[in-house]
Amino acid sequence: MTEIHLAQQAEADELLGRSPLAALVGMLLDQQVPMEWAFSGPYTIAQRLGGDDLDAHEIAAHDPDAFAALLSAKPAVHRYPGSMAKRIQQLCRFLVDEYGGEAEAVWADAASGADLLERLLALPGFGKQKAQIFLALLGKQYGVRPRGWREAAGSYGDSGAYRSAADITGPESLAKVRAFKQEAKRATKAAKSAGN
Structure with a gap:
């Protein structure tokens, strides 16, 4: 089991450390909500399904309306629980x-970083950035390091960087990643207003 601190909540992080599916679902949820909220989602889903783990077969076969209701119950698993319920089920069907x-x-059994990136890009809901961040997360925190993994992960694979979920090992690194993201947003905004 891997020690993970993405949800910043012991039970949720413990699940992420032992369940590859929970890690994938957390990464899928990691958009338009705070990172801790996204990565605590798999634990909330497991609890609401009545277990302590996630099963791709069970989620794929779940009634879509019932699964959406499960994610929408207060507190909701995501800001957009309905659309995320669909995405999680699509991901689980693909995995099945x-x-x-x-x-x-x-x-x-990925032969190389490039091969692994290709596999991640094939997953429903995983665009290039999400796939590269997850690849970096696998390499940096889960010990999954096929040849060329850092290069395939792009700048997210850089050693000593604080850019994404891949770099979060506790509250201090979370604060550094937040600061990096805020600075990147400011720079984008400044560039846009300079272009007007």
Whole structure:
């Protein structure tokens, strides 16, 4: 089991450390909400499904309306629980169809970083940035390091960087990642207003 601090909540982080599917679902949820909220989502879903783990087969086969209601119950798992429920089910169906429901099989035998990036890009809901961040997270915190993984992860693979979820190991690094993201937003805003 890997020690993870993405949710900043003991039970949720423990699940992320032992469940490859929970890590993938947390990464999928990591948009338009604070990172801790996204990565505590898998634990909340597991609890509401009546267990202490996530199962791709169970989620894929769940009634879509009931699953959306499960994510929408207060406190909601995401700012957009309905659309995220659909995305999580699409991801789980893909994992069932392509990997026998085993999330870890996505990276277990990847021949190289480029191969792993390609596999992550094929996952529903994973664009280039999300795939590279997850690849960096696998390499930096889960010990999944096929040849060329840092290069395939782009700048997210850089050692000593504080850019994304891949770099969060506790409250201090979370604050550094937040500061980096705020600075990046400011720079984008400044560049846009300079162009007007």
